[in-house]
Amino acid sequence: MINKAYKYRIYPTEEQKVTLAKTFGCVRFVYNTALKAKTDAWSNEQRNMTYVQTSALLTEIKAKEEFIWLNEVSSVPLQQSLRNLQSAFKNFFDKCASYPKFKSKHDTYQSAKYVNTAYTFRDGVLKLAKDKEPLDVRWSRQLPKAAKLTSITISKDSSNRYFVSIQVEDEVAKKKPLTTAIGIDLGVESFLATSNGDKVKSINVFRKSQAKLAKEQRRLAKKVKGSGGYQRAKLKVAKVHTKIADVRKDFLHKLSTKLINENQVICLEDLRISNMVKNRRLSKVISDQGWFEFTRQLQYKADWYGRQVVFVDPFYPSSKRCFECGHVAQRLPLNIRKWTCSACNHEHDRDINASKNILAAGLAVLANGANVRRNPTNVELSNSQ
Numbered sequence: 001m002i003n004k005a006y007k008y009r010i011y012p013t014e015e016q017k018v019t020l021a022k023t024f025g026c027v028r029f030v031y032n033t034a035l036k037a038k039t040d041a042w043s044n045e046q047r048n049m050t051y052v053q054t055s056a057l058l059t060e061i062k063a064k065e066e067f068i069w070l071n072e073v074s075s076v077p078l079q080q081s082l083r084n085l086q087s088a089f090k091n092f093f094d095k096c097a098s099y100p101k102f103k104s105k106h107d108t109y110q111s112a113k114y115v116n117t118a119y120t121f122r123d124g125v126l127k128l129a130k131d132k133e134p135l136d137v138r139w140s141r142q143l144p145k146a147a148k149l150t151s152i153t154i155s156k157d158s159s160n161r162y163f164v165s166i167q168v169e170d171e172v173a174k175k176k177p178l179t180t181a182i183g184i185d186l187g188v189e190s191f192l193a194t195s196n197g198d199k200v201k202s203i204n205v206f207r208k209s210q211a212k213l214a215k216e217q218r219r220l221a222k223k224v225k226g227s228g229g230y231q232r233a234k235l236k237v238a239k240v241h242t243k244i245a246d247v248r249k250d251f252l253h254k255l256s257t258k259l260i261n262e263n264q265v266i267c268l269e270d271l272r273i274s275n276m277v278k279n280r281r282l283s284k285v286i287s288d289q290g291w292f293e294f295t296r297q298l299q300y301k302a303d304w305y306g307r308q309v310v311f312v313d314p315f316y317p318s319s320k321r322c323f324e325c326g327h328v329a330q331r332l333p334l335n336i337r338k339w340t341c342s343a344c345n346h347e348h349d350r351d352i353n354a355s356k357n358i359l360a361a362g363l364a365v366l367a368n369g370a371n372v373r374r375n376p377t378n379v380e381l382s383n384s385q
């Protein structure tokens with residue numbers, strides 16, 4: 001059994017929009033209150049607050065006159081936000097994520113999660129328990145018939161689009177095992193290079209949309225803050241941003257699916273502990289390129305289909321080592337894209353040579369039976385394909 005999510009656009013009624021806005025606000029408030037309480041408990045008394053304790057805190061707050069408005073929305077998403085906070089802390093302690101941050105109403109993504117006591121799903125009709133009308137869902141792809149719904153998450157992005165992400169438990173047929181293995185070097189010049197000698201170009205969707213973005217930003221700058229024109233211009237800027245994010249996500253999904261379909265073992269560098277992340281300029285490139293999202297997709301798809309992702313220590317000199325003879329070059333500045341090995345005279349493409357070394361190192365890790373999995377809990381599965 002695996003957890004999978006199916007995401008659909010929804011078109012809430014005006015009444016539903018009001019309820020959702022209230023719910024998002026309450027979810028945020030509860031999350032932030034519990035985050036502050038947990039942080040204080042730790043920094044003042046070195047005490048760890050459990051989920052049960054944050055839940056008791058919520059009950060206490062809801063009984064207070066000044067927070068009576070918390071009772072106007074479904075209590076389920078409020079409880080769920082405490083669970084999300086708990087997962088965020090677990091990921092932090094497992095070193096899979098940074099310290100949880102406070103949520104703001106200006107965040108580009110607002111969401112509320114409902115478990116099955118808070119909604120009904122019958123004959124293809126999805127309805128929140130407290131709503132009069134069902135949700136208007138655009139069923140853009142089919143929900144698997146045998147799938148068991150575990151929860152739904154309703155979200156709104158900065159372009160004011162609403163979505164429902166339906167989490168299901170599903171049987172996934174493992175793919176037929178292959179004998180192929182591939183090494184991948186994530187690059188700055190191209191998105192990636194493989195040990196098969198292929199290169200995949202970055203999509204540069206940002207660069208393409210930059211002119212449009214700059215135009216909308218100039219318009220926004222001329223508006224009076226808070227005016228109607230300002231709000232409309234701001235929404236236009238947000239729409240360019242979400243378009244960029246959508247195109248990038250689609251690119252990453254297609255690429256990760258292709259690699260998983262064609263290879264049994266995929267080896268790449270562990271970016272989490274890479275020095276590159278500490279370099280501010282490079283870490284901007286890494287986030288622009290979507291490397292973390294890409295490795296996350298590779299991992300969960302590998303889990304679904306019975307493939308293996310192996311992470312290689314980034315301090316292994318994958319670029320400077322000649323794959324043909326093992327000689328390690330003294331210096332190889334980032335701008336050198338092709339080099340000739342001084343020991344065996346082999347001419348290398350920097351990134352292809354690196355990916356071949358990564359493959360060899362990954363296979364060595366596998367042969368030694370080292371623990372190569374990392375396992376963030378409760379990963380966002382929205383948009384999974």
Ligand SMILES: [Zn+2]
Pocket residue numbers: 322323324325326327341342343344345346
């Ligand atoms: Zn050599």
